[in-house]
Every structure is written in C-alpha cells, then in structure tokens.
Amino acid sequence: MTLSLEWIDEREDGAGAQEEAWMERLETLLKIAGEAEGVESGIVTLTLTDDEGIQTLNRQYRGLDKPTDVLSFSMVESAGDEPEVRFEDEYEAAGESGEWEDADRAGDPFSDLLGDIVISVPRAEAQAAEYGHSFERELGFLFVHGFLHLLGYDHDSEADEKRMFAKQEEVLAKAGLTR
Incomplete structure (x- = not known):
C-alpha cells in the first residue's frame, strides 16, 4: 500500500x-x-468545509465555539492525546477471496487510516490574503500542518512550535510553495 489522499x-x-x-498539489x-x-503507507482523509462546518467540529471535539482553520483527528496510536476510538461491532470485510489478506489486520478495517484533516476553505482564503501569499500556499500549509498533527507533532511549547513549523516550511519549499 502507498500513502494516499481521499477527500470530501x-x-x-x-x-x-x-x-x-x-x-x-495536496497529494504531492x-x-x-x-x-x-x-x-510510506496509509490513508489521509481531507474534508473541505466552510467556517460553520469547522466551528461545529471545533465546538464538539475541542469545546471551542468558534471557527478555526484546520482540525486533525489522528488514528495513529502514538500520536498523542487524541481520543481513543472504539468499535463495538465485528467487521466482516474481506478481499475477493473471502479471506483476509493480512491476518494481523483482519479485525481492524481502519488500520490503514492515518486520520482526518478538516480545512475551512473560507478561512484559508482569508488567511492567504492576510499573510500576503497565494491561496495554494495557505491551503498547502494547513494541510501539512494537519498531517504533522496526525503523526503526533504539536506546538504546545515554543521549542515544539519551532520544530513543527520548520518541518512544514521544509515540505512547502520542496513543493515550491514559498512565501
């Protein structure tokens, strides 16, 4: 399996x-x-929404009743303080043969999911104008920021913020999305 992006x-x-x-651009x-x-592998789901949609999620999952630019919901066990997701039902997903192709993941159809990133498009447009760079750069910044959160990066301290933002800028520079 490769690293892939699904979007809504x-x-x-x-x-x-x-x-x-x-x-x-985001797949790149x-x-x-x-x-x-x-x-090297995994699935990232990206949802594009508006300020109202992201505000609902921000209120529900973070207790903050205001819109934000990006939210991340990690499915990676070592990613930090994300809420544990439990599935009570058994899953009967199988390959064409009716057999699980990977016995280690047979009971977990979500094992390939790295997590979900949600971006408010109007917020990204406004921030691009505010910061004086292209919308594509802002969208890319928010996406990479969300991806790093999926992997457990955070910016709770000044040192962590510098580390995370340096990684973001390195990825954006490689993709030609500089300020």
Whole structure:
C-alpha cells in the first residue's frame, strides 16, 4: 500500500475543476511530507468545509465555539492525546477471496487510516490574503500542518512550535510553495 489522499467537499458549492487541481498539489505535499517523516503507507482523509462546518467540529471535539482553520483527528496510536476510538461491532470485510489478506489486520478495517484533516476553505482564503501569499500556499500549509498533527507533532511549547513549523516550511519549499 502507498500513502494516499481521499477527500470530501462538504461546502454547499461543492467541488469543481479548481479543487481537482488543489488535490493534485495536496497529494504531492502528502508524498513529500510522508517521505520526510518516513511514512510510506496509509490513508489521509481531507474534508473541505466552510467556517460553520469547522466551528461545529471545533465546538464538539475541542469545546471551542468558534471557527478555526484546520482540525486533525489522528488514528495513529502514538500520536498523542487524541481520543481513543472504539468499535463495538465485528467487521466482516474481506478481499475477493473471502479471506483476509493480512491476518494481523483482519479485525481492524481502519488500520490503514492515518486520520482526518478538516480545512475551512473560507478561512484559508482569508488567511492567504492576510499573510500576503497565494491561496495554494495557505491551503498547502494547513494541510501539512494537519498531517504533522496526525503523526503526533504539536506546538504546545515554543521549542515544539519551532520544530513543527520548520518541518512544514521544509515540505512547502520542496513543493515550491514559498512565501
């Protein structure tokens, strides 16, 4: 399995040709960031939403009743203080043969998931204008930021913030998304 990106557009206007180009850029960023972090396989799900959608999630999962730019929900066990997800039902997913192809993951159909990233597109547009760079750069920044959170990076301290932001800038520079 390789590192892959799946995406959902929850905005009322939905996805168009412009968003398809974004996804190509984000897939490139995912590969660069994955390579930099030694992550060779897994699935990242990206949801594009609006301020109202992300505010609902921010309120529900972080207790903050305000919109934000990006949220990350890690499925990686070592990623830190993410809430544990428990599934009570047994899953009967199997390959074409009816047999599990990987017996170690037979009981966990979610084992390939690294996690979910949610980005508010209007917030990304506003921040790009505020910071004086392109929307593509801001979207890429938020995506890489979210990806690093999936892997357990955080910015709770000044040292952690410097480390995380340096990693983000390195990935963005490799993709040609500089300020």
